[in-house]
Amino acid sequence: MHKFKKSAVSKILAAFAAAAVFCFTFISCGKDTSVSQESSEATSVEESLKLTEHTSEAQSKDKSSEKPSKTESSELSEVSIPDPTVDPVSSLSASNVEKKSVTLNWLSSENASGYEICRATEETENKFKVIKMIEDGKTENYTDNDIESGKTYFYRIRAYVLQNKKYYYSNGTLTNVTTALSDLEDLRSTSQSNEAITIEWDYVSGASGYVVSKMDESGEYQRIETLKDEYSTSYTDSGLNSCKQYSYQVKPYKSVDGKRYYGGFATISTWTVTKAPTVKLSYEEKDGKITAKWNEIDGAEGYDIFISTFADDNYKLLGSTTETDFTTDKVKTDNMYYIRVCGYFNVDGKKKQGMAKAESVICGNVPKVHGYYVGTTYIEINLEKQHMWYYKEGKLIVSTDVVTGNKNSHDTPTGLYYIINKASPTRLVGDTWDVYVNYWLGVTYDGVGIHDATWRSGFGGNIYTYNGSHGCINTPYDQVKKIYENCSEKTPVVIY
DSSP states (O other), rough: OOOOOOOHHHHHHHHHHHHHHHHHHTTTOHHHHHHHHHHHHHHHHHHHHHHHHHHHHHHHHHHHOOOOOOOHHHHHHHOOOOOOOOOOOOOEEEEEESSSOEEEEOOOOOSSSSSEEEEEEESSSGEEEEEEEETTTTTOEEEEOSTTTTTTTEEEEEEEEEETTTEEEOOOOEEEEEEEOOOOOOEEEEEEEESEEEOOOOTTTOOSSEEEEEEEEOOOEEEEEEETTTTTOEEESSSOOOTTEEEEEEEHHHHHHEEEOOOOOOEEEEEEOOOOOOOEEEEEEETEEEEEEEOTTOOOOOEEEESSSSSOOOOOEEEEEESSEEEEEOOOOEEEEEEEHHHEETTTTTEOOOOOOEEEEEEEEOOOOBOOTTOEEEEEETOOOTEEEETTTTTEEEEOOOOOOOOSSSOOOEEEEEEOOEESSSEEESSOOOEEEEEEOOSTTTTEEEEEEEOSSSOOOTHHHHHHHHHSSEHHHHHHHHHHHHOOOTTTTOOO
């Protein structure tokens, strides 16, 4: 069937209407009334066609502009999707806790797209920082390798759903873990007497303290002390028997919420020694010999005899004996010597020497240094002359002007002292000074020493009366360098 446009139909109908009017007029010529009636009818048909056409178009326009009902509007608009519900992870725990790593384990959230892992060293909301975003919702563990030993860490895990490029998070699940402490290292015995042993070890970072145990007769370690200070790195066990072996174990610990976490321990075996004998010395000028006699010591299998020209340094073995006396002629006249006698015993074929106390003896004519017997190696300082001398085995090594403590305000102390420490270089800090010096020889425990003073342009004279030191002996650089390189600790220092 063919389809025609409305305009074509209208033209055809109009043509028929016109023909009908023409024929009617031709046949009924002179009949006005009939013509008028038929003409009116023809006009009525054409207008009826036009009215139908306009009405159809108008209805079409009205329908296109008509608003849909409420129900139709809901069906046509985009459907609103609610935010997803994200279940939090459960059973969060830590495993494989090492010194610098820990593994977190959890039960996955059923609808999760992934997980956000945060870490902090304090359980405070604004301290947590994201350390990992996991993009697999089925994952149930994560290993953190970026941590330190002996520290407590707090972890928070949130499951998330990624929808329309937006993240929706669950509530956080929390846990905390303390990493393992480092192993205790360099456990050593630093002092043994006939009734006490002192052990020391290196500081362990993060430790709250240390547990000290001692092996009992059954071979088991029993706790004897808990040190609750992280900086307590030594322990003295007293009331022991002489010449006996003792074994110790020390392990660090960290306290977290009332629970202790331990690091690796170290062990050591050491011995108490014999006590020091009481020694009496005599010098026979005729024979040029020194004789030493002492009392018998319990536990001693024999005795070693040492000699030196210093009170506490440079001792050399003269010989050994199982007796309680010893004579030597390995001495020079006009000199002062120090003799030490110590008992010894053997452990697994190794000699263990006991305690000893030095005694002095004058051989011949030994002058005093301002009233003190100091031997042939010493430092002498004259405050009035502002001068210092250093003798080594009777030979003059240094003679130099100095500047001592400011007179009447910071006077340098007088008397017999000894070099107690050496340092090169070192920093000197006080109430009004903070300087580095190249050479330091400590004389007193309250901070008086011999050192260079490169800021001074002169030494000696009366400088100390108006521009003296705070008590130290300021010395020219080249002269104190020579003393430093030639003298040892325990060297006598006479100041007068």
